Amino acid sequence: MGGMLGTRVPAGSQARAPRGYRPCNVLTYAGPTMTQDTDTTPPSSGSTPREPRHRASGPRALDRVLGVTGELMIAAGVLLGLFVVWQLFYTDVTADREQSQIVEDFVAGITAAEPETTASAAPAVDVVETIPAEFQFTDDPPQMDQPAHAETFAVMYVPRWGEDYVKPIAQGVDKAQVLNVIGIGHYPDTAMPGELGNFAVAGHRTTYGKPFSDIDMLDLGDDVVVQTDEAWFVYEVVNHEIVLPTDVQVIAPVPNQPGAEADGHYLTMTSCHPRFSAAQRWIVHAELKYWAPVGHGVPAEMREDLS
Amino acid sequence: MISTWLWSHLPGNAWVKTLILLIAFVGLVAVLFEWVFPWLEPYLGIQEQTVGQGG
Numbered sequence: 001m002g003g004m005l006g007t008r009v010p011a012g013s014q015a016r017a018p019r020g021y022r023p024c025n026v027l028t029y030a031g032p033t034m035t036q037d038t039d040t041t042p043p044s045s046g047s048t049p050r051e052p053r054h055r056a057s058g059p060r061a062l063d064r065v066l067g068v069t070g071e072l073m074i075a076a077g078v079l080l081g082l083f084v085v086w087q088l089f090y091t092d093v094t095a096d097r098e099q100s101q102i103v104e105d106f107v108a109g110i111t112a113a114e115p116e117t118t119a120s121a122a123p124a125v126d127v128v129e130t131i132p133a134e135f136q137f138t139d140d141p142p143q144m145d146q147p148a149h150a151e152t153f154a155v156m157y158v159p160r161w162g163e164d165y166v167k168p169i170a171q172g173v174d175k176a177q178v179l180n181v182i183g184i185g186h187y188p189d190t191a192m193p194g195e196l197g198n199f200a201v202a203g204h205r206t207t208y209g210k211p212f213s214d215i216d217m218l219d220l221g222d223d224v225v226v227q228t229d230e231a232w233f234v235y236e237v238v239n240h241e242i243v244l245p246t247d248v249q250v251i252a253p254v255p256n257q258p259g260a261e262a263d264g265h266y267l268t269m270t271s272c273h274p275r276f277s278a279a280q281r282w283i284v285h286a287e288l289k290y291w292a293p294v295g296h297g298v299p300a301e302m303r304e305d306l307s
Numbered sequence: 308m309i310s311t312w313l314w315s316h317l318p319g320n321a322w323v324k325t326l327i328l329l330i331a332f333v334g335l336v337a338v339l340f341e342w343v344f345p346w347l348e349p350y351l352g353i354q355e356q357t358v359g360q361g362g
Binding site for chain 1: 308309310336339340344347348349
C-alpha cells in the first residue's frame with residue numbers, strides 16, 4: 001500500500017503506459033481509479049504492478065481526505081450509538097443486579113434481628129400474615145437519626161409497580177454514590193420515614209435501575225410502603241405535579257409551603273420529567289396512613305391485586 | 308484510508324483479520340462501558356432527578 005502511494009505520478013502518465021498495454025484496459029481502469037477509492041480494492045488481491053493506478057494527485061488527495069473524514073464520522077457515530085446503548089440498557093443491567101443485592105442484604109438484616117417472631121412463623125407457613133389493625137399506629141413513630149451518607153436505611157415497595165418491586169433507599173441524592181448505585185436517595189435533613197414533616201426522596205426515571213421509571217403511573221390512593229429495620233410505613237398518594245428543577249418548595253416540611261411548620265407526615269418522590277429529559281421534575285406527594293413495627297407480618301396493601 | 312491501512316497491516320487471511328477485529332471491538336466496548344462512559348457521563352448533565360441541585 002505504501003509503495004503504491006509512493007509511486008503515484010501526475011496525470012498524463014498513461015501516455016507512458018507499458019508497451020503492449022491494451023488500450024481497452026486503460027480505458028477500463030481510467031474511470032475507477034479516478035473516482036473509486038483504494039479502500040474498495042483490497043491491496044492484497046487487487047493490486048498488480050501492471051495496474052495503472054497512478055493518476056492526478058489532486059483529486060486523489062481530496063478523495064483520501066474525504067474518505068478518512070467519512071471514516072472518522074462513522075467511528076463517531078458508532079461511539080455515540082454505543083454510549084446510548086450503555087446509558088439506556090447496560091446501566092440498568094449492572095444497577096439492577098447491585099440494587100437487588102442491597103435489598104436482599106437489608107431485608108436479611110431485618111429478619112435476622114427478629115428471631116423470635118420469624119423463626120416460629122416463617123418455616124411453618126410460607127405465606128406471611130398481614131399486619132393486624134392493633135399494630136397499625138398513626139402517632140409519631142420511633143425517632144430515627146439522619147443516617148450517614150450513602151447508608152442504606154430503608155427499602156421501598158410500590159404495589160402499583162408490581163408485586164416484586166422493591167428498591168433500597170439511602171441517605172443523600174448525589175448520583176455517584178447513591179442514585180446511580182443504590183437507587184433511591186433521601187434528601188438529607190428532610191424528615192425520616194414516618195417523622196413529622198416531609199420524607200423526600202429522589203430516584204432515576206431512566207437508567208441505573210430506574211427506580212422511579214413508572215412514577216407517572218401512580219394514581220391517587222395508591223400505596224407506597226417504606227420499611228426500615230424497625231418499622232413499616234404505609235403512605236397513600238395524594239397528588240402529583242410537574243415542576244421546574246428549581247422548585248425546591250416541593251420538598252419543604254409542608255409541601256409547597258416553604259417556611260411553614262410541619263403539620264403532617266408526608267412523603268415526596270421526585271424524578272425526571274419528561275422521561276429521558278432533565279427539563280422538569282415529576283413530583284408525587286403522599287401522606288402517611290399508618291406505621292407498624294416490624295415482626296407482625298407485612299402491610300395488607302402489599303397484597304392487593306392491582307391488575 | 309484508515310480501514311484499508313488497518314486491513315492490510317493485520318496478519319493472516321480474511322477470516323483471521325475478521326476475528327482479530329471482532330475481538331478488538333469487543334475489547335473496546337468493554338473498556339468504554341466499564342470505564343470511559345461512567346467517567347464521561349457526569350459531564351453531560353442529562354441525568355437529573357432531584358430538585359434544587361444543579362438542575
